[in-house]
Amino acid sequence: MADDCIFCKIIAGEIPSRTVYEDDNVLAFLDVNPLTKGHTLVIPKAHHQTIADLPAGLGEAVFEALYHLTPAVEQAVSADGSNIGVNNGTAAGQEVQHVHAHIVPRFEGDGGGAVHSIIRTMPELTDEEFDDIAAGIRAATD
Numbered sequence: 521m522a523d524d525c526i527f528c529k530i531i532a533g534e535i536p537s538r539t540v541y542e543d544d545n546v547l548a549f550l551d552v553n554p555l556t557k558g559h560t561l562v563i564p565k566a567h568h569q570t571i572a573d574l575p576a577g578l579g580e581a582v583f584e585a586l587y588h589l590t591p592a593v594e595q596a597v598s599a600d601g602s603n604i605g606v607n608n609g610t611a612a613g614q615e616v617q618h619v620h621a622h623i624v625p626r627f628e629g630d631g632g633g634a635v636h637s638i639i640r641t642m643p644e645l646t647d648e649e650f651d652d653i654a655a656g657i658r659a660a661t662d
């Protein structure tokens with residue numbers, strides 16, 4: 521547990537939350553400032569800042585919870601779909617430094633955008649740049 525972490529305090533029961541799911545590794549609860557009805561946060565119980573910091577197995581546990589919870593959240597609020605996202609690192613807009621996935625239910629005509637709406641100015645890449653990026657990612661994956 522990190523002393524100054526709001527989500528660790530929620531896990532410890534020091535700050536109340538509307539829990540919707542809990543197991544040994546994962547907790548899910550309603551976002552206090554929902555983007556849409558049913559906006560849910562899924563977090564590992566252990567404090568880690570970003571996805572890269574998660575130990576082996578814990579990322580899978582979070583994704584497994586997302587897998588089971590997403591249809592349940594959608595059904596509970598009669599959503600037509602959902603966006604699932606992680607603001608991974610402060611450069612990506614992460615405000616609470618305890619890794620968490622958002623399930624944001626979506627409704628036909630709700631006026632929201634796709635994941636693609638997070639960036640407005642896209643890079644124009646040459647074939648060589650695409651190739652270099654792909655090679656760099658392959659080299660970093662082991």
Ligand code: 5GP
Pocket residue numbers: 526535537538549550551552553554561606607613614615616617
């Ligand atoms: P981030 O920008 O870090 O990805 O999102 C943090 C999320 O945590 C925000 O959507 C915010 O509304 C939510 N949040 C912050 N503090 C609390 C809290 O005390 N309780 C709950 N339930 N959600 C919180």
Ligand code: ZN
Pocket residue numbers: 521522525526527528529566567568617618
């Ligand atoms: Zn924490």
